[in-house]
Amino acid sequence: MSEKLSHYDESGQAHMVDVSAKPETRREAVAVAFVELSEAVLAALPQNPKGDPLEVARFAGIQAAKRTSELIPMCHPLALSFVDVQATVVAGGVAIEATAATVSGTGVEMEAMVAASIAALTVYDMTKALDKGIRIREVVLVSKSGGKSGEYRRQPSK
Template identity: 55%
Template sequence: MSKLTHTDSDGTAHMVDVSAKSETVREARAAGRISMNLDTLDAIKTNMMQKGDVLATARIAGIMAAKKTHDLIPLCHPLALSKVAVEFTFLDDGIAVESMARLTGKTGVEMEALTAASVALLTIYDMSKAMQKDMVISDIRLLSKTGGKSGDWSA
């Protein structure tokens, strides 16, 4: 078994020291979806939700969340992200989200991309829950990552 990176010899959790790592361009993409009934989906599509523009708000929330990942996930490094994008696709039964985070740095941005997708989906739920409470958020996952010592990975 390989040595655990987030614990010391006593098993105490700590933040990994990345100071000796090389800076590389790193990018990660994540995705997820929210399922809903057709009336709710139509209200989002036509911008008729009482709380306002659902997707514009969810996009901003996802971007803001990526920038705050280190405040939400223990042991994550605060990162100077150079790009965060959040895009939506309408499905027959809901909305898919895909997020991307990028930087030039010493540690990866997988958690930032996953956080962006998660919070974007939570924001869609929050802004739509008055119309439908049984929406389902699912399939949040990492799609790909590039850069760093471990190289590229794709689902």
């Protein structure tokens, strides 16, 4: 764990980190989100008049990953090698998993997190007519690989 926040200079001003000296390596990150839905909303998913909410959410997540640097001020624009978003109906809601990869001098954790978040928000948007009480929860980084900090894998919650 770093002893200081990397996006601040010595005077305390926020800045974009200079990654120009970092080697370009393959980097990958996986993030997840969960959209808690009532049984009635889960039953209505296939009949949504706006289209298949899970497919629309997948596309939204992929598009969002590609635009992360436009949303998060200090993120570097990245040439993504791969983005995948899966939205799966499970007990109690929709589980979303987003994977982003690049060959770059900086990681793709934010791209994976943004993809999972926007996919979850899209499920909400596509189903909110049925229930305004939908909850989005547990948007977390599951793993990352590559780069100076190496491997990270989230420990399971107890």
